[in-house]
Amino acid sequence: MLQMDEVQKIYRTDLVQTYALRSLSLRVAEGEFVAVTGPSGSGKTTFLNIAGLLETFDGGRYQLDGEDVSRLSDTARSRLRNIKIGFIFQSFNLIPDLDVYDNVDVPLRYRGMDGGERRRRILAALERVGLASRLRHLPSQLSGGQQQRVAIARALAGSPRILFADEPTGNLDSLMAREVMGMLEEINAQGTTIVMVTHDAELARRVHRNIHIMDGQVSDLRQPLAA
Amino acid sequence: MIGYYFRLGFHQLRRAPVLTLLIVLTLAVGVAASMSTLTVLYVMSGDPIPQKSERLLTPQINNYPVDGGPQDGNLPTLLSWTDVRNLREDGRGQRRSGLYGISGILYPERDGLKNFFVDGVAVDADFFAMMDAPFREGRGWSAAEDSAEARVAVLGTQLARKLFGEGPAVGQEVRVDEQRYRVVGVLDRFSPVPKFYRLDGSSRAGAGEDELFIPLSTAIAIEKDVDGTVSCFQQTGPGFQGRLASECVWLRYWVELGSASERSDYEAYLQAYVAEQKTQGRLPRADARAIARDVREWLVEVGVVDDDVRLQFWLAFGFLFVCLVNTVGLLLAKFTARAADVGVRRALGATRGQIFLQYLSEAAALGLAGSVVGIAGVFGLLRLLASQSPDLEAYAQMDAVMLVTTVLVSVLAAILAGLLPTWRATRVLPAVQLKTQ
Numbered sequence: 001m002l003q004m005d006e007v008q009k010i011y012r013t014d015l016v017q018t019y020a021l022r023s024l025s026l027r028v029a030e031g032e033f034v035a036v037t038g039p040s041g042s043g044k045t046t047f048l049n050i051a052g053l054l055e056t057f058d059g060g061r062y063q064l065d066g067e068d069v070s071r072l073s074d075t076a077r078s079r080l081r082n083i084k085i086g087f088i089f090q091s092f093n094l095i096p097d098l099d100v101y102d103n104v105d106v107p108l109r110y111r112g113m114d115g116g117e118r119r120r121r122i123l124a125a126l127e128r129v130g131l132a133s134r135l136r137h138l139p140s141q142l143s144g145g146q147q148q149r150v151a152i153a154r155a156l157a158g159s160p161r162i163l164f165a166d167e168p169t170g171n172l173d174s175l176m177a178r179e180v181m182g183m184l185e186e187i188n189a190q191g192t193t194i195v196m197v198t199h200d201a202e203l204a205r206r207v208h209r210n211i212h213i214m215d216g217q218v219s220d221l222r223q224p225l226a227a
Numbered sequence: 228m229i230g231y232y233f234r235l236g237f238h239q240l241r242r243a244p245v246l247t248l249l250i251v252l253t254l255a256v257g258v259a260a261s262m263s264t265l266t267v268l269y270v271m272s273g274d275p276i277p278q279k280s281e282r283l284l285t286p287q288i289n290n291y292p293v294d295g296g297p298q299d300g301n302l303p304t305l306l307s308w309t310d311v312r313n314l315r316e317d318g319r320g321q322r323r324s325g326l327y328g329i330s331g332i333l334y335p336e337r338d339g340l341k342n343f344f345v346d347g348v349a350v351d352a353d354f355f356a357m358m359d360a361p362f363r364e365g366r367g368w369s370a371a372e373d374s375a376e377a378r379v380a381v382l383g384t385q386l387a388r389k390l391f392g393e394g395p396a397v398g399q400e401v402r403v404d405e406q407r408y409r410v411v412g413v414l415d416r417f418s419p420v421p422k423f424y425r426l427d428g429s430s431r432a433g434a435g436e437d438e439l440f441i442p443l444s445t446a447i448a449i450e451k452d453v454d455g456t457v458s459c460f461q462q463t464g465p466g467f468q469g470r471l472a473s474e475c476v477w478l479r480y481w482v483e484l485g486s487a488s489e490r491s492d493y494e495a496y497l498q499a500y501v502a503e504q505k506t507q508g509r510l511p512r513a514d515a516r517a518i519a520r521d522v523r524e525w526l527v528e529v530g531v532v533d534d535d536v537r538l539q540f541w542l543a544f545g546f547l548f549v550c551l552v553n554t555v556g557l558l559l560a561k562f563t564a565r566a567a568d569v570g571v572r573r574a575l576g577a578t579r580g581q582i583f584l585q586y587l588s589e590a591a592a593l594g595l596a597g598s599v600v601g602i603a604g605v606f607g608l609l610r611l612l613a614s615q616s617p618d619l620e621a622y623a624q625m626d627a628v629m630l631v632t633t634v635l636v637s638v639l640a641a642i643l644a645g646l647l648p649t650w651r652a653t654r655v656l657p658a659v660q661l662k663t664q
Contacts, residue, residue, distance in 0.1 A: 049658040054574055075578045082576020089661060093571045097242055107575040109231055154575070166661075 001162055001193045002028040002051060007060035009046050009216070020046040022216040023060065028162075028195055033188040035204040036197045038213035044197045045166060047213060051195060052085055052164045053077040065161050082110050086155030086192075088184075090167035092147040094139040094154075100126065101135040104154045111158065125153035129183065145176030152183055156192075163187065165196040169203060181206060232585040236592030243561060247593070250557045254597030254644075257550025258637045259604025264536070264543040265636075266609060266629045270622040271532045275419035276359065280522035281487040283357070286314065286497055287528075288517040290474045290510050295460035302518065304427045304529060305456060305476035308447070309509070315351065319496055320482035320489075322353035325443050327478045328425060328455035331403040333439075335390055345386065345403060346454065347439030348425065349446030355381070357483045358417070358424060363387075365397035365412030368442055372411075376448040379441070380408035386438040387413040401439075406449055408441060420621045423522050424481060426529045427456050453477050474509075487521075494519050547640065554644035558593075562586060562648040569652050570660025579653040586649040587642055594641025598634040605633055 009021040021043050028034050038044050049055040050062065053069060062069050065084055069077065087093075094103050104125055108118045126132045129149035139147050148168065155163055165184065169177035181203055188194045196207065204210050212219045240247050274280050287302035288310050296303075306314075311325035326348050333345045354360070355367035364387070368379045380401060387396040387410075396410045418436040425437075441451070450467035456477065463473035470477070484493060497517035504510050520528055569582055577585075605625060613623040625633075 052574070054658040054661070055656075075580065078573065078576055078578040078581075081574065085576075087574050093567075093574070093661060095568055095571060097238065106572060109228070110572075110576045110578075110581055112228070158576075 001030040001032070001065055002026075002195065003063045004051070005061045007050065007057050007062055009043075009050060009055070009057045019216050021050070021057065024213070024217055025060075026211055026218050028193060030161075030193055031188070031191055032209060033185070033194045033207040034196065034209050034211055035207040036195060036211045036213060037199070037201075037204050038219075042213045043216040044213050046216075048164055048166055048195070048197050052087060053081050078110075082107055082158065084161045086158060086160035086163040088148070088151050088155050088163065088165040088168045090170040092139070092144070092151045092171070094147055094150055096139055099136045099138050100131060100142070100150050100153075103139070103150055104157050107154060107158045121157045121159075122153075125157040126150075128156060129153045143176075144172050145179060148172060148176070148180050149183070152180070152187075156187065160192065162193040162195065165194060165198075167198055167200075168196060169198075169200060177203075228581070229584070229588065232588035233592060235585060236589035239565075239589050240592060240596060243564065246557060246561050247596075250554055250561065250593050251596045251600055253550050253553050253557060254594060254637055254641055255600035255604055257547035257554075258597060258601030258633060258640065259608055261543040261547040262601065262605045262629070262633045262636060263608035263612065263623075264540045265632070266605065266625050267612065267619070267622045268532060268536055268540050269629060270420055270624055271536065272526070273420070274523060275421055275423050276522055278359065279483065281490075282484045283481055283522050284320075284484065284490065284493060284519040285479060285481050285525050286310075286517055286519045288497075288501065288510070289512060289515045290476070291512055292461045292474065293511050300514070302516070303458065303476045305458065306478050306480050307474050307476050308471045308478060309474070310504075311478045311480045313500070313504075314480055314482070317496075317500070319493060321485045322357040322483040323481065324351035324354040324357055325478050325480045326350040326354065326424065327443070327446070327453050329439070329441065329446060329451050330454035331439075331451075333386075333390075334402040336400075336402075337390060337392075340389070345438045347403075347441065348437050349441050349443045349451060351443050353483075354424075354440070354481075355412075355414075357481060358419070360417040361415040363413045363415035364395065365410070367440075368411050373442050373444050376445045377442060378406060378408045378445060379411045381412040381414060381440040382410055383414055383436040383438040384416055385436060403439065414440075418621075420624065421526060421531050422621070423526060424479065425455075426525070426531065427479065447471070482519075490519065490521075551640055551644045554641065555647055558590060558645050558648040559651065562652045565652070566655045567660050569655040570657040573655065573657035574661055582653045582655075583649055586652045587645055590641045590645025590649065591638050593645075594638035595634070597641060598637030601637050602630065602633050605629075 005025050006023045007021055008023060011018045011020055024047060036044050036047060046055065050057050064080065069080065095106065101122055104122045105118060108121060123132060126135065129152050131146060131149055131153065134142065139150065142150065168184065169180050172180060184194055185206065198204055276283065287304065288306060289302045290307055290310065291297065291303065315323060315325055329347045329349050331345060332342050334342050352368050352370045352373045363384060367381055368377060372379055382396055390396065390401065391399060396413045399410045400407050401410060457475055459473060459475035461474065463469045463475055482493065484490060497519060501510055501515055501517045505515065572582060609623040609625060613620040
């Protein structure tokens with residue numbers, strides 16, 4: 001599903017160049033649920049941004065779902081993001097002045113779906129996360145856990161092939177965090193590949209595989225941590 | 228998708244309401260200033276009788292004396308009675324009418340109505356058909372009544388209402404100065420703008436309806452004095468008869484041709500007329516000539532749109548430009564504050580083009596809101612202009628075309644002002660924005 005070979009990312013200023021990723025190579029198979037761990041500044045988020053086609057990279061090769069995305073145009077990367085990728089962010093990143101329904105609608109609009117199909121998908125996704133009764137609520141009227149569930153519904157509505165989650169429980173209390181994690185496991189069980197960046201050892205233990213990143217490189221490929 | 232972008236655009240108007248209000252007001256002020264002057268220019272330079280403006284000609288004849296009058300080659304904008312009489316008698320063209328401005332005191336017979344001053348024009352019978360003047364009641368007078376110097380009159384709508392209320396005016400009599408006229412017709416809002424048939428270059432003269440029309444032959448017979456410009460460049464005999472016999476210019480003359488292609492024949496006729504008059508000892512200048520202008524050429528000749536108006540127009544559009552520059556700054560502030568929104572949308576698959584269209588649609592929505600306020604401003608400014616002089620009142624009128632143009636200008640201006648801020652919005656790096664959330 002995801003294959004990176006020798007991927008490099010360098011941030012340059014006039015005086016310094018910083019290697020965010022140094023020859024990072026990894027593979028994520030279809031249907032896997034992978035946790036990406038590592039200390040702050042290790043390059044986890046840069047990896048996730050590149051994997052999610054939000055950032056370009058300077059060297060190496062990246063194949064997503066069998067397609068080489070190394071030299072795609074900005075527009076082509078946007079289209080791929082829209083069709084194949086779902087994102088879940090730590091701070092939810094809902095659009096504050098759109099209600100729940102319209103927030104979930106956003107990626108579907110960019111895919112050019114007709115109204116009926118969009119409505120069907122939005123309602124199904126919100127049903128799945130248990131928020132079908134909150135269609136016209138604004139994000140500010142929801143709890144953190146509910147907002148993250150809306151974000152999950154938004155990611156799911158487009159039926160993505162792969163889901164990237166960046167500290168999805170980082171802003172939630174432990175109860176909500178467990179609930180969201182359970183939801184992600186359920187989504188993965190239904191066939192969606194998930195790559196999750198996390199600091200949370202407990203969450204990392206619950207997934208199929210951990211990828212540890214240190215200094216912009218994969219330092220260890222391990223099975224889930226033993227409890 | 229554009230519908231979705233506009234929905235988002237209108238939705239965003241409510242967000243940051245102070246900034247939105249500032250943008251809308253800035254646009255509205257610029258639009259109001261520019262569109263009010265454009266409206267005046269548009270009305271001034273409009274074709275008041277488009278269906279036949281190419282077939283309606285007014286001649287100009289150089290009858291200046293050798294040592295008097297302008298020496299710049301320009302022709303008088305008015306004609307002498309001698310020329311008008313001759314042209315009428317020659318009978319060229321499908322229809323024809325001489326005319327001059329008249330006025331007088333009207334003595335109403337209706338109870339409670341005091342004597343008042345009326346403005347009017349002395350014309351020939353053909354005038355009404357020639358100008359496509361609509362009748363609410365009755366008709367114009369006949370050629371026979373012209374010949375008979377009949378005491379008949381056609382009234383403007385307002386005057387007829389004032390004198391006779393909603394009752395019939397035809398058949399009634401009106402007394403103006405010492406003459407009584409039998410009303411044969413009432414016009415139905417006949418007020419071409421500009422009032423081209425009377426323009427003589429001495430003023431913009433365009434306000435309102437003429438109230439009273441009487442036969443030119445009658446006006447001449449009763450020696451009705453002219454209310455308008457009279458230019459004489461040499462000594463004349465005494466009184467009205469002296470003026471009739473002189474080379475003073477004070478009348479207009481209009482001829483309607485069957486088709487615009489007959490114009491060259493008519494111009495040839497005018498040249499022959501000048502040559503013939505020279506043989507009779509008139510038109511003494513060596514370069515004496517006659518030309519004919521159609522309605523649009525005539526409006527240019529008499530300078531309906533003068534340099535002042537043009538200057539005001541350019542100043543107003545300069546002001547709109549200044550407003551646009553300010554709008555660019557305000558939009559930059561508004562859109563920059565929404566970088567996170569762009570970041571999220573880009574992450575969810577929006578292309579730069581889609582973000583560009585969305586934000587440009589929002590700018591257009593602001594332009595639409597600006598046009599609503601701007602239109603109110605245009606009406607206010609036009610009312611202000613109209614109150615400055617009766618001449619301007621006729622031009623300070625907004626029609627559907629200008630209303631639509633105002634909306635378009637406002638939206639276009641907003642889109643123009645939105646180009647840079649929108650382009651900046653598309654350059655937002657989603658990864659950076661998502662991280663800073």
